[in-house]
Amino acid sequence: MxxxxxxxxxxxxxxxxxxxxxxxxxxxxxxxxxxxxxxxxxxxxxxxxxxxxxxxxxxxxxxxxxxxxxxxxxxxxxxLFPFTEPSVKPDYNSLLQLFQARRSMRKFKDQPVSREIIDLILAAAQTAPMGVPPSDVNVVVLQGKEKVRQFSSDFCSMLDKNRWLVSRWITALMTLFYDRKTVRFFKKFMRPLFDIYIGSMKKGIDLVTYDAPVAFYFYGSPYCDPADPIVAATYAMTAAESLGLGSCMLGAIHPFLQSGFGVKEFRSKYNIRFKSREGLVLIVGYPKVKYARGVRRSFANIDFI
Ligand SMILES: Cc1cc2nc3c(=O)[nH]c(=O)nc-3n(C[C@H](O)[C@H](O)[C@H](O)COP(=O)(O)O)c2cc1C
The missing domain is CATH 3.30.70.20 (Alpha-Beta Plaits)
Known part of the structure; x- marks a missing residue:
């Protein structure tokens, strides 16, 4: 063994x-x-x-x-496979250009993404490193705007059943057991998030997956390094960008697919095999917006020791 x-x-x-x-x-x-x-x-x-x-x-x-x-x-x-010609190896500047031009895309043209393009994204994502081989990353591909929206709609119905988690009495109870930051996070982020997702879906607006034509849910197994699905999703995002698609990572879905009322049924409907510590949804589609400029980003800290 x-x-x-x-x-x-x-x-x-x-x-x-x-x-x-x-x-x-x-x-x-x-x-x-x-x-x-x-x-x-x-x-x-x-x-x-x-x-x-x-x-x-x-x-x-x-x-x-x-x-x-x-x-x-x-x-x-x-x-095993032979390498392609070294002349096609992308250099630092072309990679940096791709990274710098990328913006999280939440507006998509009403244009489907072909199966061929989806396969190209998956092929690139499968080259991602993993904690221990063979990769324990699983991917659910929601192909087509209708399926993506159905996923979001089911997700919101499931959230609705668990809305008590962010109720005032729960956050009041939390103050006895959790630190202030956690309680603040629940009050200032989680509660509004539930309200926004569920409320807008009831009005027919999808603020979970933004009516994307494709969504990939990357998740791990109980064995794998929790970072594995995140690394794979990052590769997929980069691949999608290189193919001229827009993309956005959605971290807010995975935590709610672990436990709660109706979660097991949701996982079963979407063939989600495992609960896992980390996971990420990536939405992809042809971008409706073209940015005129880049936005400089920075890390919180870089300490050279
Ligand atoms: C791990 C991760 C999780 C994210 N989760 C969400 C999300 O749930 N919903 C959303 O609209 N955007 C989400 N985003 C997108 C960020 O909000 C976005 O990256 C941020 O607005 C910065 O914009 P930029 O990617 O164009 O630099 C997420 C991004 C990352 C990297």
Whole structure:
């Protein structure tokens, strides 16, 4: 057994072709599991790996002689592919331009996003790093404006059943058990949020997913690093921007999909397999707004130590 994920608990199997191996030791260098050593000029498996092979694939990818096969934990040698020409590698300036021009988009043209484009976004997002391979990120794709709106409408109905959570008596009770900041957060953000989402949906205005033509919900499993779905969503957002689409991350949905009245039914309707510590919805569509200028952003702190 290796580190368990929702997809597999087993260790992967590593085979080294002793005839092909030239003893260069690159596999020893890249294996974070300390799974290789060189004996008599050839790579062999070490007897004391840290966890057992996680199938990150680094040893296969680095081997100049193609002498290593890793099979298991959702990886096979067939998952190796050649790199494209280095001339197409994006440089820092083009990436920075993409990042700087991006704005959270909440207004979309009434134009569908094709399945082909959705697949391109998913293909890019699947290259995202993850805490432990194989990725434990799950994605629900809501394809089409109607399905996205239905999701928001169901979400608001579910929120309505849990409105008591932000009622005055609950926040009064909270003051006994929680610090002031948490209570303030409930009063100043959570309560108005419930009111805004539910109230506007009742008037036919979708302020949850903004009538986007596509929404992706990235969520993890109970095993995965909580950051995994967030990293994948960030890759998806960048990919969407590179394809000329507008996008917006929506953090306010995931926390309400964990527990409460009607939540289990909601998860079941949308095939959401797990509760998870973190998750993020990403809406995507053709932007209705074109910004004339960028907006400078900054971190709260950058401390060079
Ligand atoms: C993690 C995360 C969660 C967010 N959640 C929401 C949300 O629930 N609803 C919303 O309208 N915007 C949401 N946003 C968008 C931000 O409000 C937006 O990034 C912010 O307004 C800054 O604008 P910019 O992205 O154009 O720089 C979220 C953004 C991030 C990164």
């Amino acid at each position: 290796s580190i368990p994920t929702s997809r597999t608990e087993e260790m992967a199997t590593v085979t080294i072709d002793q005839i092909k191996c030239n003893g260069c030791g690159k596999c020893v260098t890249v294996c974070s599991d300390y799974g290789f050593k060189i004996i008599n000029g050839k790579a062999v498996r070490s007897e004391e790996p840290l966890f057992g092979c996680l199938a990150c694939g680094h040893c296969m990818a680095v081997c100049p002689e193609n002498a290593i096969d890793v099979t298991g934990r959702c990886l096979t040698p067939d998952d």
